[in-house]
Amino acid sequence: DAKTTQPTSMDCAEGRAANLPCNHSTISGNEYVYWYRQIHSQGPQYIIHGLKNNETNEMASLIITEDRKSSTLILPHATLRDTAVYYCIVRVARGTGGFKTIFGAGTRLFVKA
Amino acid sequence: DTEVTQTPKHLVMGMTNKKSLKCEQHMGHRAMYWYKQKAKKPPELMFVYSYEKLSINESVPSRFSPECPNSSLLNLHLHALQPEDSALYLCASSQTGVSYGYTFGSGTRLTVV
Numbered sequence: 284d285a286k287t288t289q290p291t292s293m294d295c296a297e298g299r300a301a302n303l304p305c306n307h308s309t310i311s312g313n314e315y316v317y318w319y320r321q322i323h324s325q326g327p328q329y330i331i332h333g334l335k336n337n338e339t340n341e342m343a344s345l346i347i348t349e350d351r352k353s354s355t356l357i358l359p360h361a362t363l364r365d366t367a368v369y370y371c372i373v374r375v376a377r378g379t380g381g382f383k384t385i386f387g388a389g390t391r392l393f394v395k396a
Numbered sequence: 397d398t399e400v401t402q403t404p405k406h407l408v409m410g411m412t413n414k415k416s417l418k419c420e421q422h423m424g425h426r427a428m429y430w431y432k433q434k435a436k437k438p439p440e441l442m443f444v445y446s447y448e449k450l451s452i453n454e455s456v457p458s459r460f461s462p463e464c465p466n467s468s469l470l471n472l473h474l475h476a477l478q479p480e481d482s483a484l485y486l487c488a489s490s491q492t493g494v495s496y497g498y499t500f501g502s503g504t505r506l507t508v509v
Contacts, residue, residue: 313494314494315494315495317497319497319498324484325502325503326400326486326488326500326501326502326503327439327486327488327498327500328500329497329498329499329500332495332497334495368438370438374494382427382444382490382492382493382494383441383444383452384429384441384498385441386438386439386440387438388438389438
């Protein structure tokens with residue numbers, strides 16, 4: 284299974300962009316990169332995913348390098364409510380119709396006023 | 397309806413008890429998942445159901461018994477648990493296929509005494 288590596292923690296000032304890096308150097312050609320976040324004691328929340336093109340939605344932007352070995356999640360204007368653990372995941376197909384989403388350790392983002 | 401509903405939210409059970417966790421979604425998702433999360437750790441995959449059939453079992457002990465009675469419901473039957481099984485149990489659902497994000501419930505916090 285492709286492994287992801289993320290910084291343990293990061294700080295960001297409120298109102299500034301938060302750039303969260305992720306390394307996935309063993310990713311295969313058909314594996315997607317997903318980002319989720321988990322606010323304390325809640326279930327993880329889907330943010331965004333991509334294969335090789337950059338993606339943007341109402342929550343964030345995802346920048347994937349051309350070689351697909353790393354990506355960056357960008358929260359354009361971080362707020363205090365964005366304080367959470369952010370997980371970068373490579374989704375793996377296994378079994379008959381089964382897909383495994385394996386969470387790594389994640390990055391704990393602290394947004395400070 | 398865009399939610400995954402888990403009940404109960406909290407459960408305390410003795411080591412000789414039998415209890416069940418329930419998960420429900422009405423988004424038409426045909427894949428459903430159970431995760432276990434210990435404090436300050438990422439979620440760990442337990443089971444994957446695809447089209448109501450068990451697709452992946454991540455070597456979970458038999459004291460945890462999943463059941464998918466229909467496309468909207470997922471149960472986790474618990475019997476003879478140990479105190480170390482105390483954790484947050486998360487249910488998720490998704491469309492089948494590698495390019496769809498998961499929707500997670502808010503979890504059941506289980507305490508085994």
